[in-house]
Amino acid sequence: MEIENDPNIVYKGDLDESLDYATFGDLLVKCLKAGGDKISMIDGVTEQQWTFNDILRESIKAAKALYGSGIRQNDVVSILSENRIEYAAFAYGTLFLNATIAPTNIAYTERELKHTLDITRPKYVIISKAAQEDLEIVKNLSYVQRIILLDGDVADDGRQISYNNFIDKFARNDFDVERFIQQPIKIFEQVGVIFMSSGTTGLPKGVELSQGNLIACAVLNFEKVKLGLQLFEKLVSLSVAPWFHAMGFMGKILCVTSSALTLVYLNKFEPKLYLRCIEKYKIVTLHIPPPIIIFLAKTPLFSKYDLSSLKIIVCGAAPLSREVEDQVRERFNNEIFVMQAYGQTEATLGVLFCDVVSAKPGSVGELVKGTYGKVIDGDGKSLGPYKVGELCFKGPLTMIGYRNNPSETASTIDKQGWLHSGDLGYYDEDYQFYIVDRLKELIKYKGYQVPPAELEGVLLSHPKIKDAGVIGIPDEVAGELPFAFVVKEGDLTGQEVKDFVAKTVSNPKWLRGGVKFIDEIPKNPSGKILRREMKELYKSMKSKL
Secondary structure, X not given: OOEOOEOOOEEOOOOOOOOOOOOHHHHHHHHHHHXXXXXXXXXXXXXXXXXXXXXXXXXXXHHHHHHHHOOOOOOEEEEEOOOOHHHHHHHHHHHHOOOEEEEOOOOOOHHHHHHHHHHHOOOEEEEOHHHHHHHHHHHOOOOOOEEEEOOOOOOOOOOEEEHHHHHHHHOOOOXXXXXXXXXOOOOOOOEEEEEEEOOOOOOOEEEEEEHHHHHHHHHHHHHHHHHHHHHOOOEEEEEOOOOOOHHHHHHHHHHHOOOOEEEEEOOOOOHHHHHHHHHHHOOOEEEEOHHHHHHHHHOOOHHHOOOOOOOEEEEOOOOOOHHHHHHHHHHOOOXXXXXXXXXOHHHOOOOEEOOOOOOOOOXXXXXXXXXXXXXXXXXXXXXXXXXXXXXXXXXXXXXXXXXXXXXXXXXXXXXOOOEEEEEEEEEOOOOOEEEEEEOOOOEEEOOEEEOHHHHHHHHHOOOOEEEEEEEEEEEOOOEXXXXXXXXXXXXXXXXXXXXXXXXXXXXXXXXXXXXXXXXXXXEOOOOOEOHHHHHXXXXXXXXXX
């Protein structure tokens, strides 16, 4: 447990398997071949099924076309699409070439999308019909050399081309993908994926994850799957997480790197369809955010479906109360494991994870193997059990940094390599961790990160708003709802403010919590908004209602 001569640093042990792969593509191809003709992924709406061999074939096909059209190491390819098989093929094909994949949120507004693409500066953008309204925005970006349309039949006009025509025209059949991926690279220096992660300073930042990060995440998953197979004959998982989100994308990668796991995926949460998929495909495991677990705890539809196959629910993305955990267990007659996990985009996926043997109610689990953890006070001193402080982590899951943003990177990863999470928590005598609060000011709405500073900037752009402060208010279903205190100039209604914000930002950032007009936003002498005072003001206001 002791490292760097500090007894308060927690370590569970080394990884069970080496990270000695030439590239992430090397690991991925080996895993896909091991899966063979077993079912890997199922579209829960169309019921289309893909074997591991299918995914391997389509991914190699995409890699050959990308290579033939000019994509090389370090080039960026962005995808604007709903979850679908072509998404997976292009993502893996890009990674095979040691290029960088940049999944992009199709719900972004024009402002958010342009900001995101300006960070990642993709050479190619792949767009589905679901993101058709973004096409004109992408076409106006000079750094985008080629746009690949997943739907329709578009001939190559030098810049736009359909998926099928792209594959047919550019596939380099003489390019040996499997030989290429076996050429060693510096896996912890090679950027594999860029995810967008909001911070407290406004618009999203680009989180660069290395191929080494992806390999480490996959290796950790091997151990979890082995444990699952000791308990259950077959592992089938259901996911509604979008693949532009770290949880959805990494979940997809982890599923295809395990020949024992089948993923059923949906593009959005629809109650009846979700329950029908659990019944039809005999789902064993769910990885879900709190709103869906609350749905399972309370929906009257529960008794209309056979959900007896469900044995494990892992909740992440936001804190889950022990009360809800207990409600779900009771509904399943205590024949189900309900566990929490903790992670962040900057740590690849999860650094704390419960298992069915040692999970404690309310805990987010133990450190995953290979990762060091500590809790620090405001002066950076490490703390012992049951003492609350900021959670910090170090290991093979730590991101490279924020793309083209060295100052933000330095404020998040210190000189000793510790990733400062911005979350407050503690660990007990068994080294189980618990989340208490967030040191950072992010609002979490249904697992989405909503930065108050960004919404404040939007509000201040309104001609009748003099000042504004945004906080998250508790909500049982969503976790938190964005709420705004506004200092107005002239006639203005709360609905007008909410409508203005809704036209400017994407859906998760809407002011669902409401708007309250006040005379002055509480700030300290240097001008920093005092959000804690605003939260107390909200509590006081609510108590008088």
